[in-house]
Amino acid sequence: MSKSIVEKKLVEVELPNKLFIDILYLNYLLRIKHASIIEETDDCIQTDYLCGGLWSKKKRLYGFTFYPNMEPDDFTWHFEITKNQIKQIANGKTDRIGLWKCKNTACNHYYAKEDDHCDFCNPKKV
Numbered sequence: 001m002s003k004s005i006v007e008k009k010l011v012e013v014e015l016p017n018k019l020f021i022d023i024l025y026l027n028y029l030l031r032i033k034h035a036s037i038i039e040e041t042d043d044c045i046q047t048d049y050l051c052g053g054l055w056s057k058k059k060r061l062y063g064f065t066f067y068p069n070m071e072p073d074d075f076t077w078h079f080e081i082t083k084n085q086i087k088q089i090a091n092g093k094t095d096r097i098g099l100w101k102c103k104n105t106a107c108n109h110y111y112a113k114e115d116d117h118c119d120f121c122n123p124k125k126v
């Protein structure tokens, strides 16, 4: 099988306002120790733009999909964020997040990891 995976590069992305507001909401959930943010899950937290949850209690790592245009079929950001990062963003210490982006300039998706599969650039053969 030949490999034709589009390479990705790590980019620092400024958080769009709607994502920043959702991260403030996550910080609020953390402060009140809401069940949706302290139990391991992959979809317990849902807002208009975000879907995800606590992936690893041990690593305090959250995983989310961000839908900038509220359209699941539109471009998406897949990202991971730690409890600490949520606090730092909420406290105004940073407004950026590191994400992987395909080198294909037509692709507007972002990924948490370099080897995450991009359906846009590398559609699965059916």
Ligand SMILES: [Zn+2]
Pocket (backbone or CB within 6 Å): 006, 102, 104, 107, 108, 109, 118, 119, 120, 121, 122
């Ligand atoms: Zn892509």
